[in-house]
Amino acid sequence: MILNWFWSTNGLNISKENLTKLLQIATKDQLFQFNGNLYEQNDGVAMGSPLGPLLANTFLCYVEEELNNKNKLPSFYKRYVDDTVVVIKDISEAQKLLTTLNSCHPSIQFTMEIADNNSLPFLGMVLNKCGNKIETSVYRKPTNKGLLLHYQSHVDVRYKKALIRTMLHRAHNLSSTKEAYENECENIRMVFSKLNYPNKMIESAITYFNKNPPTSRSEQPESDASDNTIRIVLPFIDQKPADIVKRQLTQLNKKLDSNLEAIFVSRKLNDMLKMQEPKPPLVSQQLVIYKFQCGLCDASYVGYTARHLHQRIDEHRYSTIGKHRFLEHGLKTVPPTDSFTVIKKCTSKFDCLINEMFYIRSLKPTLNVQSDSVRAKLFV
Numbered sequence: 001m002i003l004n005w006f007w008s009t010n011g012l013n014i015s016k017e018n019l020t021k022l023l024q025i026a027t028k029d030q031l032f033q034f035n036g037n038l039y040e041q042n043d044g045v046a047m048g049s050p051l052g053p054l055l056a057n058t059f060l061c062y063v064e065e066e067l068n069n070k071n072k073l074p075s076f077y078k079r080y081v082d083d084t085v086v087v088i089k090d091i092s093e094a095q096k097l098l099t100t101l102n103s104c105h106p107s108i109q110f111t112m113e114i115a116d117n118n119s120l121p122f123l124g125m126v127l128n129k130c131g132n133k134i135e136t137s138v139y140r141k142p143t144n145k146g147l148l149l150h151y152q153s154h155v156d157v158r159y160k161k162a163l164i165r166t167m168l169h170r171a172h173n174l175s176s177t178k179e180a181y182e183n184e185c186e187n188i189r190m191v192f193s194k195l196n197y198p199n200k201m202i203e204s205a206i207t208y209f210n211k212n213p214p215t216s217r218s219e220q221p222e223s224d225a226s227d228n229t230i231r232i233v234l235p236f237i238d239q240k241p242a243d244i245v246k247r248q249l250t251q252l253n254k255k256l257d258s259n260l261e262a263i264f265v266s267r268k269l270n271d272m273l274k275m276q277e278p279k280p281p282l283v284s285q286q287l288v289i290y291k292f293q294c295g296l297c298d299a300s301y302v303g304y305t306a307r308h309l310h311q312r313i314d315e316h317r318y319s320t321i322g323k324h325r326f327l328e329h330g331l332k333t334v335p336p337t338d339s340f341t342v343i344k345k346c347t348s349k350f351d352c353l354i355n356e357m358f359y360i361r362s363l364k365p366t367l368n369v370q371s372d373s374v375r376a377k378l379f380v
Helices: 002-010 016-027 051-069 091-102 157-174 178-194 199-211 239-256 269-273 309-318 320-329 349-363 370-377
Strands: 030-034 037-041 076-080 083-087 119-122 125-130 133-138 230-235 260-265 288-293 300-305 340-345
Touching: 016 051, 051 076, 051 091, 083 119, 133 157, 133 178, 157 178, 157 199, 178 199, 239 260, 288 309, 288 349, 300 309, 300 349, 309 320, 309 340, 340 349
Parallel strands: 230 260
Antiparallel strands: 030 037, 076 083, 119 125, 125 133, 288 300, 288 340
């Protein structure tokens, strides 16, 4: 039912089998490089993949549903991504639940943290048990050093003001009492003072925020879908020219009855200085026509692959190329990668087939078998 709703809402018409195949293509046979060597991931989802959080959450939802159907989950069990809070009667029951969760799958490994003095950190806040109610406040890890954007950083000053407002907004949302919010405001003053922010800027931001607290999500007006703002990305050189550009855009907006907004970006020093690790030439080669040229004789071969070329090279140990290397040169090893060159990059498997036929016809490689020649003659 949920899948049907998703299809109808987004105007899609994909069968379950095709969706499964697409997910397998997007997640399996992923390559990564470490210390100059190329590896293929054979379990899990590649780090940094947009599908990673979605599939991880889907997998845990499935596990939790199975446990809930077997009455193995407590009555109060709440999870957000990888952080879970549970209300349970004693330590022994908590240990049983931990064992149950970790026995569901060999790839699952939960850890447990027990409330200390009726306080428990959860999702960036501290849950404090006060009698029969729970109060919340902002949580900071013991390793937190308050390393935020320094005032001397080479960025537009409005981003620095926005950072203070962001921290105040966080304090407002995570503090359930006025006392907790005021304590967090003191921490914010201390953190930004250490970062050389002017006291006037800090106090101005706090005063304005207190006079204009953010409204709840239900009270916020609906966003105007017809936002005609045109945002222009410009390099940040200095604060003075940035202010001049903003004033000029404001004047231009009045004359043109438009809404132009400058977005200033600064190049990070780390990006300019860090070493770029060279990638092997065959890392990302897919959907290509390639040619093999034997380094010991004039034998050649033309083929195509829709997968990563390095996978196809490994398979050629047992193909016509492998037989040639063994019978003519007594070699049983995988053909060296420098014997392969990419002739053409294609857009689809059908495109590969068509171009492979033309290249076999024009180059006349000696190692291509009869079936390859027949395919090429179809277009003579």
